[in-house]
Amino acid sequence: MSTNGNGSANSYAAVDPDVRLMLEVREDNAAAFEQLVVRYQDRLINVLEHLVHSREWAEDLTQEVFLRVFRARKTYEPGAKFSTWLFTIANNVASNSVRNRSRRKEVAVSSTGSSDSSALPLSELAIAKSALMPARRLDKLEMAEVVSMAMESLGERQRMALLLCKFENMSYQDIADTMDLSVKAVKSLLSRARVNLKTILEPYMDAGVRPSGSGADEE
Amino acid sequence: MTDHDDEQLDPIDEELVAYLDGEIDPTGRVRVERRLAEDAAFRDRLRRMQQTWEALDLLPRTNAGDAFTSSTMTLVVAEQEVAATQAVEQLKTQRGQRWWWAAAGTVAAAALGFALVYRTLTAEDQALVEDLPVIEKVDQLHNTPSVDFLARLQQEGLFLADTNED
Numbered sequence: 001m002s003t004n005g006n007g008s009a010n011s012y013a014a015v016d017p018d019v020r021l022m023l024e025v026r027e028d029n030a031a032a033f034e035q036l037v038v039r040y041q042d043r044l045i046n047v048l049e050h051l052v053h054s055r056e057w058a059e060d061l062t063q064e065v066f067l068r069v070f071r072a073r074k075t076y077e078p079g080a081k082f083s084t085w086l087f088t089i090a091n092n093v094a095s096n097s098v099r100n101r102s103r104r105k106e107v108a109v110s111s112t113g114s115s116d117s118s119a120l121p122l123s124e125l126a127i128a129k130s131a132l133m134p135a136r137r138l139d140k141l142e143m144a145e146v147v148s149m150a151m152e153s154l155g156e157r158q159r160m161a162l163l164l165c166k167f168e169n170m171s172y173q174d175i176a177d178t179m180d181l182s183v184k185a186v187k188s189l190l191s192r193a194r195v196n197l198k199t200i201l202e203p204y205m206d207a208g209v210r211p212s213g214s215g216a217d218e219e
Numbered sequence: 220m221t222d223h224d225d226e227q228l229d230p231i232d233e234e235l236v237a238y239l240d241g242e243i244d245p246t247g248r249v250r251v252e253r254r255l256a257e258d259a260a261f262r263d264r265l266r267r268m269q270q271t272w273e274a275l276d277l278l279p280r281t282n283a284g285d286a287f288t289s290s291t292m293t294l295v296v297a298e299q300e301v302a303a304t305q306a307v308e309q310l311k312t313q314r315g316q317r318w319w320w321a322a323a324g325t326v327a328a329a330a331l332g333f334a335l336v337y338r339t340l341t342a343e344d345q346a347l348v349e350d351l352p353v354i355e356k357v358d359q360l361h362n363t364p365s366v367d368f369l370a371r372l373q374q375e376g377l378f379l380a381d382t383n384e385d
């Protein structure tokens with residue numbers, strides 16, 4: 001993401017303290033970089049963990065994102081809020097990583113005949129995971145589990161848009177910038193994601209019935 | 220699983236989502252709020268949408284902690300050290316190349332200088348050789364009345380003949 005000129009660069013630096021920190025990082029200020037790491041590490045891990053369903057993988061990706069930020073410091077020009085720039089990098093890093101891993105899994109699947117559990121429809125996921133859970137209790141833990149499963153059933157782009165909207169409170173415009181989409185596409189993506197979530201979660205929320213249909217996960 | 224974005228989406232859902240996200244235009248906002256006041260089913264639809272949105276708050280949040288910060292900084296420092304080492308190596312290579320260029324330049328300059336001096340000296344000697352007959356007879360030539368007389372002698376071949384005889 002590049003600047004539209006010195007005017008916009010200055011305006012971002014004026015309103016966004018993280019842009020100012022990044023400008024210090026550009027001047028090789030390691031303390032400023034550490035501050036950015038501290039400020040954003042949890043936010044990145046949280047979004048990425050829900051995106052890739054693995055804490056360890058999310059941590060690796062987060063460190064890769066910070067490394068890329070550091071490598072790009074000398075050419076950094078503020079052209080957006082720092083968080084938008086950072087999550088754009090995160091989105092690219094995560095998408096590439098998911099794609100590469102999928103390719104590797106495709107090879108493994110074709111040789112072993114096994115399937116990728118993260119791509120299972122929700123109904124199968126629910127059955128698989130319910131065996132690991134105690135008796136049906138409408139407690140927060142179980143609810144969190146069901147919500148996680150519902151998230152897993154969404155496509156990668158819907159999930160990313162949803163996470164940025166929910167956890168990062170990003171505007172549609174910022175999500176569009178981060179994911180390189182139009183605002184209209186983001187609006188549509190988020191609507192589909194939320195309708196899908198509602199379809200999946202409603203039976204459980206209304207009657208404690210774990211989702212058994214497969215209609216909701218077809219986006 | 221892929222995002223089937225081309226599938227038809229209920230415009231009411233789209234409008235409700237935009238309303239909940241505060242991303243609706245003022246006209247749309249008025250329209251939604253008017254309908255919410257009048258239509259119980261519409262209100263219920265919004266409530267359900269909101270309910271599932273709030274359920275996302277239950278998703279576990281993680282705290283990476285200081286250890287993660289340290290390991291990230293260590294990674295960055297390690298990468299910086301590798302980059303610094305590579306830069307030093309590159310500098311050494313460039314310096315080595317610069318020395319060779321300087322040496323080659325000095326040799327070339329010396330060769331050029333030698334060639335120029337040699338050529339200049341040779342040219343002076345050549346002029347002396349060409350002027351030798353005149354030099355040998357310089358005393359006699361001093362006694363000639365004019366340059367025209369010498370020119371006539373040369374035209375008639377007397378000057379050359381005389382020179383060749385010598």
